[in-house]
Amino acid sequence: MISQELHGIRSFICNGTRSKRGNLRRTLTQYRSYMKVICAEFGSTKVARIAQADIEDWLSESEWAPRTRKNYLVTLMTLFEWARDRGYLVTSIGGT
Numbered sequence: 001m002i003s004q005e006l007h008g009i010r011s012f013i014c015n016g017t018r019s020k021r022g023n024l025r026r027t028l029t030q031y032r033s034y035m036k037v038i039c040a041e042f043g044s045t046k047v048a049r050i051a052q053a054d055i056e057d058w059l060s061e062s063e064w065a066p067r068t069r070k071n072y073l074v075t076l077m078t079l080f081e082w083a084r085d086r087g088y089l090v091t092s093i094g095g096t
Contacts, residue, residue: 034075047083 041058042050055076059069083089 030071031075031078034072035079038072038076038079047080048089 042054055073059072062069064072080089
């Protein structure tokens with residue numbers, strides 16, 4: 001099961017989604033960069049067990065600029081939507 005989850009995260013990072021401008025390479029580079037930091041914080045936690053409060057606490061405790069916090073939040077939301085679409089989660093952040 002763990003190897004399937006890792007494959008899933010790897011698939012998310014490698015397959016990604018295109019940005020609005022269609023710049024896939026830049027989007028993937030950004031996802032990889034953000035995912036390294038996200039994995040350092042949440043890497044040992046199953047995606048379904050990460051609570052919204054955990055994410056809010058993590059973001060609020062950082063010393064990042066507001067734009068950087070937003071970028072991490074958007075990356076996490078994209079990851080949760082991706083996981084939900086593949087049946088890893090029942091809902092994503094915000095209950096959508």
